[in-house]
Amino acid sequence: MKFLTSIILTLFAISAFAQPGAGGPDAAYVKTNYTKYEYQIPMRDGKKLFTSVYVPKDQSKKYPFMMDRTCYSVAPYGPDAYKPSIGPNAQFMQDGYIFVYQDVRGRWMSEGIYEEMTPELEEHKTNKDVDEGTDTYDTIDWLLKNVANNNGKVGVWGISYPGFYTTTALLSRHPALVAASPQAPIADLWRDDAWHNGAFFLAANFGFYPGFTNRQDDKPTQRRGARFNPNAGSEDGYNFFLKMGSMRNTNVKYFKDTIRLWNEMMDHPDYDQHWKDRNVLIHLHDIKTATLVTGGWYDAEDLYGAINTYKVLAAKNPNTPIYFAMGPWVHGGWARGTGDHLGDVDFGGETAPFYRDNIEFAFFSHYLKGTPFNMPKVTTFETGVNQWRTYNIWPPAPAKEKNLYFLPGGKLSFTAPASVKSTFNEFVSDPANPVPYYAKPTMDMERDYMTADQRFLADRKDVITYQTDVLTSDVTLAGNIWANLKVSTTGTDADWVVKVIDVYPDSAQNNKFTTKDVKMACYQQMVRSESMRGKYRTGFDKPSAFVPGKVSPVNFELQDILHTFKKGHRIMVQVQSSWFPLIDRNTQQFQDIMKAKDTDFKKATHRIYTSKNNLSFLKVRVL
Incomplete structure (x- = not known):
């Protein structure tokens, strides 16, 4: 499945779960039970x-507001054109709220x-000092005064970009929110x-911005x-982008400098x-609004x-109820579908309905309608063993820091190397033959690359592998992972990609989601991965060149993650x-690199x- 197609459908219609014109029982329910109004709400700057x-x-009782502010359109437009579904999920629609959808400033x-x-x-x-916080404040104030039969309480939700607008809604600090x-x-x-970390996510953004603009x-x-x-007519994204050449060719060959937002990124490669x-994040202080932060362990967009x-809100607002929910989901995967698998990996049952029913609905119902509520501050899904876990704070307090060392001979161990002899792994990085991130990349970012089997890279000499012995007991990693590399290069810049992989035993059995021609025996499931453009190793706002041949730290x-590498598996x-x-x-x-020419790409030899x-x-x- 092409990731971007899925994401565009999600982002343009996440609040409706479908595009205008869709039918079904929810659409009939909306028209039967709700009246739609359209307003042009004035902001403080006019x-x-x-x-x-x-x-x-039904006007026999008062209702709270549920608001979604979006840059992806509140369509369909017109007082007689209804969304096919409203609210975060069907429970909200059937329980009764005043649902508000707003095109943010400068959109639609x-x-x-x-x-x-x-x-x-x-x-x-x-x-004249306006931002998304003030726009939210002015909108709430207007709604309270002009929409009849409200109970004076407002809730806001949103996924992805609307998630950003939900975060900025907190900055309105309106007492009704x-x-x-x-x-x-x-x-x-x-x-x-x-x-x-300075590496540009090409496949995710190249096709997105024209449609977004x-x-x-x-x-x-x-x-x-x-x-x-x-x-x-072609799905070969690897060869397309290779033939496209340098990043400056996105404009030379295709966009022709017509997309302002794309150019802003190309003009600002440094932080x-x-x-x-x-x-x-720097503004998230003095927040009084109860907040539920939601994400997916396999969200390739906004993990x-x-x-x-969550971490900043919890740290800077200790007296405010801050909740955190993380499941085994892709971007927005909790809002739709079942969340029972990703690619070949089985999560042991439906995880998304659990979130919608027992976390999201319960949270808003309590704070907006006063229903009973007893939810832990942190609810997270532990992959590997497929269990929901609850904690008081994230990362869990009992999690202790340890180091996993890269050893000579491709070994990986919690025991540090003893030898002072200089040892390293060396490989040639050739920009004309880059390592693919997926077995068969298409034009869009593949939604399951974050759990995909890595055995397709077995013959690559430019992929260096370290792995533990077979685990004699379960090992659970809970919290962030830091790569601490000592490297050198014959060039003056280099990217570094680190992937943490769960290697299944040869006795592992296929599950009902296993793709044809794939065997789960010895499967190499990627658990976490990240990239780093090396020139930012000393500061994101101050790039610095490598000295050829000099050993440098790249951290x-x-x-x-919250993942258990089970007994009998290996960590790679x-x-x-x-x-x-x-x-x-x-x-x-x-x-x-955004302004580089096709002739600027050079081979280099790297050492770890x-x-x-x-x-x-x-x-x-x-x-």
Whole structure:
């Protein structure tokens, strides 16, 4: 299944679960039980934001608001055109809420100029000092005064970009906002979604931005951006992007400098002030609203956003109810479907309905309607053993830091190497033959790459493997993982990709989701992975060149997991220097890669050191 197609459907219609015109029992229920209104709600600076409001026809009681602010359109437009489903899930629709959908500033039918991840302001001294927080405040204030039969309480939810707008809703600090659920929220676009430690996520973004860019001016429109497919008729994304050449060719050959948001990314490869202004995490203090942060362990889009939004909220707002839910899901996977598997990996049952019924609905129902509630602060799914776990805080307090060392001979161990003799693994990285991230990459990011079998790389000489002996007892990792590498290169820049893999025993049996021609015996399931553009090893805002041949530390976070490597399995770590076309290719020269020419790509020889004097290891938390 093509990841981007799924994501575009999700993002453009996550609040409705379907596009306009869809039928079914939910659609009939909405029309029978709700009346739709459309408003242009004025903001403090005079701009008006287009807002659709669905009000229960039964006016015998008062209802709380449930609001979704989105850059993906509140369509369908027109008072007689109804969404086929409303609310986070069907339980909300049937229980009765006033549902509010709003096109954010500068998008679709709302006025203003759109800013990607609008910079938030700490102070608002005049009516011209506006951001998503003030827009949310003004919207809530207007709704309370102009929509009849409300109970004075507001909840906000949203997934992905709407998750970001849910986070910024917290910054409105409106007293009526009593509950919010940022789900897979973008938190820091440079670190979170488009860029991963400076490496650009090419496959995920190349086809996305043309469709995302429905307008670049202050003229409201219902027009959608055109889905860009320069490779119609071919699914070979690896060869397409290889033939495309350098990143500057995205404009030279295709976009022609017509997409402002794309150009902003190409013009800001470093973590400069442009991106620092768009990091919403630094503003998450003095929050009084009960918050449920939701994410998926296999969210290829905004894993960082969910985990770090929770961690910052919990740390900076100790007296506020902050909840955290993480399941074995892809981006938005909890909102639809069953969540019973990803690719070949079986999660032992349906996990998404459990979240929708017992966590999401229970949370909002309690804070907006006063229903009983007794939910742990942290509810997470432990992959590997397929069990839900609850904790008071994340990461769990009992998890203790340990190091997993890379040893000579491809060994991996919790015991450090004893020899001071210089040992290393050496390989040639050739940008003309980059390591594929998936067995058969298409034009879009594959939604199951994060659990995919890594045996397709067995013959690659530019993928270095370390693994433990067969485990004699279960090993559970809970919390973030840090790669601590000692490396050298003959070039002046290099990418480093680290993957943590669960190697199944040869006795492992196929399950009902196992793909044809795949055997789960000796399966190499990727559990966590991350990339790092080496020139940012000393600071994301201050790139620095490698000195050829000099040993250098490269340290970066792989983000959190809760996974048990079962007795009889092995833990494997793979290190490589390309991951194509998931991330763009590094020229392996110290330069602005976004502006590089096709002739700038050079081969380089890389080393990973494994001796006592130059330790390479993963810092993990063992539960």
